[in-house]
Amino acid sequence: WQDPVPAGTTPSLADVSGFKDAVLASGLTVSELVKAAWASASTYRRTDHRGGANGARVRLAPQKDWAVNDPSELGKVLAKIDELRGNLSMADAIVLAGTVAVEKAAADGGHSIGFTFTPGRGDASDEQTDAESFDWLKPHADAFRNYRSGKLSVRTEDLLIDRADLLGLTLPEMAVLLGGLRVLGANQGGRPHGVFTDRPGQLTNDFFVNLLDMKTQWKPVEGSDEEEFVGSDRATGEERWRATRADLVFGSNSQLRAIAEVYAENGHEAKFVADFFAAWTKVMNADRFDI
Known part of the structure; x- marks a missing residue:
């Protein structure tokens, strides 16, 4: 009942592969993609199980406007991800884009990683998001x-x-x-x-x-x-x-x-x-x- 998120879908391997290629060719930097994914996921609190990447609430008020998330840069990155995501939910696409950036950064440093990605996240709407309640998740510090x-x-x-x-x-x-x-x-x-x-x-x-x-x-x-x-x-x-x-x-x-x-x-x-x-x-x- 708390912070409802619609059921996610399972994209095909072709959807995932195509999105990965599109992200790498998008002109978005490793830094921008990693920051967007971290902004989405790092709100999670195991104390009350609120926050996290599922729902992609980082694209909604109030999270999209938090100073810690660099709003102007975040808006640009999310707009490009939305343009490229195809059949992926926005929540899955944000996480996948960040993970693609990590994989690229590892390869550029001379290392390969066993790429793993688990889709199935859904996208919450403004109507499903209590902005005042979510403002309590705003970090005053994120080291x-x-x-x-x-x-x-x-x-x-x-x-x-x-x-x-x-x-x-x-x-x-x-x-x-x-x-x-x-x-x-x-x-x-x-x-x-x-x-x-x-x-x-x-x-x-x-x-x-x-x-x-x-x-x-x-x-x-x-x-x-x-x-x-x-x-x-x-x-x-x-x-x-x-x-x-x-x-x-x-x-x-x-x-x-x-x-x-x-x-x-x-x-x-x-x-x-x-x-x-x-x-x-x-x-x-x-x-x-x-x-």
């Missing part, structure tokens, strides 16, 4: 997108843990997702913070490799209340990276650092990619109680 709306009384790293818990993620899943989303360019507003890579758009473990590089010295940005940091070369003083508390906690917290060291290790690039895709799929399917 996975390095987003924080002004001054809050809670530490950024605690908000990260809270968001991960709402999504039902383990600590390793939280870590690999955040590290992957950073290099894929999923930050709200295109912020450079935490994008520790020289090859954005490729699915690599660069976030962890560069985070743990001892040649970088981190200092807080003046006036940021120790929310933002600059990483400079210890030898030359040249600025290398920008970061937030949500990024640097993976180096400062002993439990998270242990996970970061696993993903940064030489030879663990394939493990990183496989674990990222598994965690990504978990979030995309978080509200699929039918599978």
Whole structure:
């Protein structure tokens, strides 16, 4: 009875394959597609089973206008997906487009993934969506997108843990997702913070490799209340990276650092990619109680 969604349909393999090809030829970037899919799915809350990608409510008020979702960019991406989706529901198409982008990013980084996609999502209407009720799902912070709306009384790293818990993620899943989303360019507003890579758009473990590089010295940005940091070369003083508390906690917290060291290790690039895709799929399917 809560947040009803019409029954979805099962597209043919030809529908799915054709849509994948169309997305890759659409001109939409990996960053844009990943951000749209994450915006759709990451509202899920395991506490009350609200939110998630089923229903494609990210295209409806109030979600389409939330600042965290970069409304103007989101509108452009959703319009193109709607144009290309054919027999797929919009909810399925958003998730599939994001997953296609992840697959491309992995391939561009030299890795192949076992592509999996489970269709069957339906599309909710405005009449089936209580906008006032859904506004309570609006995130005041989403560390996975390095987003924080002004001054809050809670530490950024605690908000990260809270968001991960709402999504039902383990600590390793939280870590690999955040590290992957950073290099894929999923930050709200295109912020450079935490994008520790020289090859954005490729699915690599660069976030962890560069985070743990001892040649970088981190200092807080003046006036940021120790929310933002600059990483400079210890030898030359040249600025290398920008970061937030949500990024640097993976180096400062002993439990998270242990996970970061696993993903940064030489030879663990394939493990990183496989674990990222598994965690990504978990979030995309978080509200699929039918599978």
